[in-house]
Amino acid sequence: MMLNRRSTCLALLLLAAVPAFAQQTPERPQSGVQAGSQPGAPDAQPAGESWSNLSPDQQKLLERFRDKWSSLPPERQQNLARGSKRWLAMPPEQRESAKDRFERWRDLPPDQRRQFRDRWDRFQSLPPQEQDAVRENFRKFKNLTPEQRSRLRERWQNATPDERQRMLERSRQHRQMRDQRQRRQHRPD
Numbered sequence: 001m002m003l004n005r006r007s008t009c010l011a012l013l014l015l016a017a018v019p020a021f022a023q024q025t026p027e028r029p030q031s032g033v034q035a036g037s038q039p040g041a042p043d044a045q046p047a048g049e050s051w052s053n054l055s056p057d058q059q060k061l062l063e064r065f066r067d068k069w070s071s072l073p074p075e076r077q078q079n080l081a082r083g084s085k086r087w088l089a090m091p092p093e094q095r096e097s098a099k100d101r102f103e104r105w106r107d108l109p110p111d112q113r114r115q116f117r118d119r120w121d122r123f124q125s126l127p128p129q130e131q132d133a134v135r136e137n138f139r140k141f142k143n144l145t146p147e148q149r150s151r152l153r154e155r156w157q158n159a160t161p162d163e164r165q166r167m168l169e170r171s172r173q174h175r176q177m178r179d180q181r182q183r184r185q186h187r188p189d
Contacts, residue, residue: 048074049081058084133175 051069054062061084062069069077087095105113123134141149159167 048072049077054081054084055088057088061087137171
């Protein structure tokens with residue numbers, strides 16, 4: 001039962017995290033100079049989103065923020081505007097699915113949400129190639145039968161730290177070999 005709950009929570013985390021990709025604010029240039037500003041000039045604050053610039057549907061969706069909109073940080077305004085635009089573009093089934101994921105997230109105990117956020121932060125800190133590998137492994141895991149997933153979870157949980165390390169290393173080696181084969185096949189002669 002606990003194992004099933006963990007896998008459900010892991011799936012929930014990954015599913016709930018997908019919308020967060022779109023909510024990421026663009027990285028500021030490393031040099032400390034924002035795009036469009038002059039070198040040596042102080043960094044300008046990112047422009048917020050004016051309430052009047054939101055569509056009527058966005059305003060309706062974000063109604064609870066109306067009175068405090070102008071006091072929200074500009075990044076928060078931008079994220080809410082982008083999120084509302086994305087929400088309004090979703091088909092009804094996708095909205096329903098997103099609502100369900102949010103409710104499951106909200107119902108998690110705070111310590112479990114913190115663990116998921118920590119894992120998400122670790123994932124975000126990975127280089128893009130490793131993030132792709134995690135996504136690919138998750139896709140493969142989801143394509144396994146329930147019995148295969150159960151056996152794999154059990155094998156992982158029963159493994160010692162050294163055995164787990166060896167499993168991870170073998171997986172990396174297999175991935176590298178596969179990538180090398182693909183590069184050779186796609187290389188022009």
